Amino acid sequence: MNEMTTGSIHPDGRWRSTFRVPAMDCPSEENLIRAALRGLRGARLTFDLPGRTLVVEHAGPAEAVLQRLQPLELGAQLVGSVALTEPGPAGAEADLAAEARVLRALLAINALMFVVELAVGWWAQSTGLMADALDMLADAAVYGTALLAVARGAASQAAAARVAGWTQGLLALLALVEVARRAWFGSEPVSLLMMGVGALALVANVACLLLIARHRDGGVHMQASYIFSANDVLANLGVIVAGALVLATGSPWPDLLIGTVIAVVVLRGARRILALT
Structure with missing residues (x-):
């Protein structure tokens, strides 16, 4: 009551x-x-x-x-x-608008890096880069579906979330199949490209952290966005380290290992999105 x-x-x-x-x-x-x-x-x-x-x-x-x-x-x-007998704090609407601008910037950065890492990862025979690209896609899907709901409502958001979840899940499975294929038939990942693009992705995610920093205490959703980008930094460092190990040992296994780890993380994220819809 x-x-x-x-x-x-x-x-x-x-x-x-x-x-x-x-x-x-x-x-x-x-x-x-x-x-x-x-x-x-x-x-x-x-x-x-x-x-x-x-x-x-x-x-x-x-x-x-x-x-x-x-x-x-x-x-x-x-x-x-x-x-309530008192008005809400002034500036709440402005804060929401500022957060929306940050989320749009995060969406753009993650979407761009998804395309770059996926293309270069395929060219460089690096499952680590391709899996990291899927991690970028996972974050972009979260930001994109949230922003879509602002304009078109929760029903459109749920439909977009289902598409994003199935797409991420399919791509993650394909990444795992690619890891298995390269492990069976062999691969020669280009270590310098791995480290170079991994470093570029690291710069992109650090930029995301700087964008979120002003809003990380504004709400749990912005704190979560900060955590997403911080986790991405760890994935980027993993790709760079794997590239260095490939260069040092001449073995593709460090690349295959990091690719497997990141693909599994993305697959679990896709299952969680689908469970919500």
Whole structure:
């Protein structure tokens, strides 16, 4: 049952509503929810992922918020609403717009590096570079589906997420098949190209970290984006180290090993996206 504070309700009719979201347990679900509620006027969101709880400050009835959450099929339920007597913090809309600009930049960087790493990885016979390209695609899919929902709503986002999930899963499986093929028939990865493009990808992900740094405390979704890019830096370093080992030993196995590890990570990410849709 809804609760109400004593005193006058804020003139804008603002409320603080609490929702129980049983299937919300990672940043991917949080990104889906943020995208679904992005167009809600004056909304401010607070997430408790371990507690599966979402608190929304909003104008108008709580049922309007719930109607946006239900198509996500995360089991959202309204726990209660409390009328607010004070306005929300100034600049919230501007902060959301700034975060959206950062996410667009992250999408562009990751999409570009996906194309570059995939093409050069094929040319250089490097499964490590090709798998790292899929990691870039995985991040681009998260940012892209979230931004798509801003313009077209949660239904379009869910459809785009399914396409992204199946595409990532298929490419990850193809990468594993390529690793197996090269392990059986042999390969000669070009170590200098591996290290050079790996370094370029490292620069791109460091740039992503710098873009996110101002917003990493603004919400769990931006903190998650920071973590994604930090993990990508580790993958880039893995490709560079594998390239150095290929150069030092003359063996393709370091490249095959890093390619397998990254492809498995991308495949697990694809399964998680599909589980949400």
